Amino acid sequence: MDRIPILKMGDCLLVTIQVDMHDQLAVSLQEDLTAQIAKYASRGVLIDISTLEIVDSFIGRMLANIAAMSRVLDAQTVLTGMQPAVAITLVELGMSLSGIKTALNVERGMELLRQYIQEENEYREPDGSEE
């Protein structure tokens, strides 16, 4: 079965969704990503959807789930590159994806993640341990 590739870059994971996803593919991405976050102790996840032509309620829910699951696994998710037509449609559909951080493009998304990870690290340093 097809799978969406996940790239590891330092303490971040990068995903580019380029295919017209059917539902099962979206579900396996959710499982693969959470497994990899745990495996590599990743701190950030960047999902680029600049080539995605639609986001319906199912895919929207999957993206929101990924962000929530990552959060629980100590990683921050940023969604990048949403096309304006997709954004208009998604909001009219009734989804605002309010729990997800977004950035206009991959570059800004990476910047946001780095900033976030740095802030988290500074916050954790004083007592010297994460626990």
Next chain:
Amino acid sequence: MVLKSDVHPIKSADDVVRVRQVARQWAAELKFSLVDQTKLVTATSELARNTLEHGKGGTMRVEQVENGPRRGVRLTFEDNGPGIPNIERALQDGYTTGGGLGLGLSGSKRLVNEFEIKSEAGRGTTVTIIRWK
């Protein structure tokens, strides 16, 4: 008036992807704006998923329709599934029996110009939508 029409099966998740592409092609042929194309394709995705998951499979009829000077795409999703017992409730935002967000029907209604739903318990459900150019 119907200018042309075609019928596509919705029997698998791949068919849902396929009918999305069909809706896109028919909308592009009428030179819908990108936003209007996206709205129609997104509504198609929601309704085709309903046909597959709640209706246990069915068909999508696609038609190019004309009303005076206007042209549009009409899509009819038909299944012979269990039907919807309470349509009013099914059309409310957030109401779901499938474990989703409950935005499928109510959301797609907002994405199109015309929306009609007929359902009979035990006989199936038909949803018809039109997006005008």
